[in-house]
Amino acid sequence: MARADTSAMPGGCLCGAVRFAAVPAKNAMDVCHCGMCRRWTGGVLMTVPCAKVTMADESAVKVYASSDWGERVFCGTCGSSLFWRVRGKSDHVAVSVQSFDDMSPFVFAEEIFIDEKPALYNFAGERPRKTGAEVMAEFAAKQATEHG
C-alpha cells in the first residue's frame, strides 16, 4: 500500500481560508472511533497518514492540544477539522480525508479505538479493527524506534 507517487495532494477547509498540500505516506484511510475524535469532528475522524503538510497561510488555523501528546488543527474561521498530529512534530500528520480535493486514491485500511465505538453505528466490510490499547502499544513501539 506504499505510495509510488510522492507528489503533494491539495486540500482545504469548508470556507477556503485554509489551503494545504499534503504528501500521503500511503494511500490508506484510517478511521478513529475514540470519544475525542467523535466530539471534535461531529462524526468519526477519517485520516490519511502524511509525511509532510504545507499550508498557504498558517495563521488561518487554530491548534487545540487535546492530550499531553496529541493536538488538533482546525480552521479558525469555519471550524473544519483538518489535522491530528503529535505535539511539536510536523512530519507525522493525520490529515482528514474529507479535506482532500480528491479522495479517490485512498482505501479504507483500518478502524482504531474500536472499543470506544458506540453501538449506534457500524461500518460495513472487513478490515483490521484495533482497540485503543493495541493502537497505543503500536504507537509507543514506533516512537521508541524513531527516537532510538
Ligand SMILES: [Zn+2]
Ligand atoms: Zn475554513
Ligand SMILES: [Zn+2]
Ligand atoms: Zn481518535
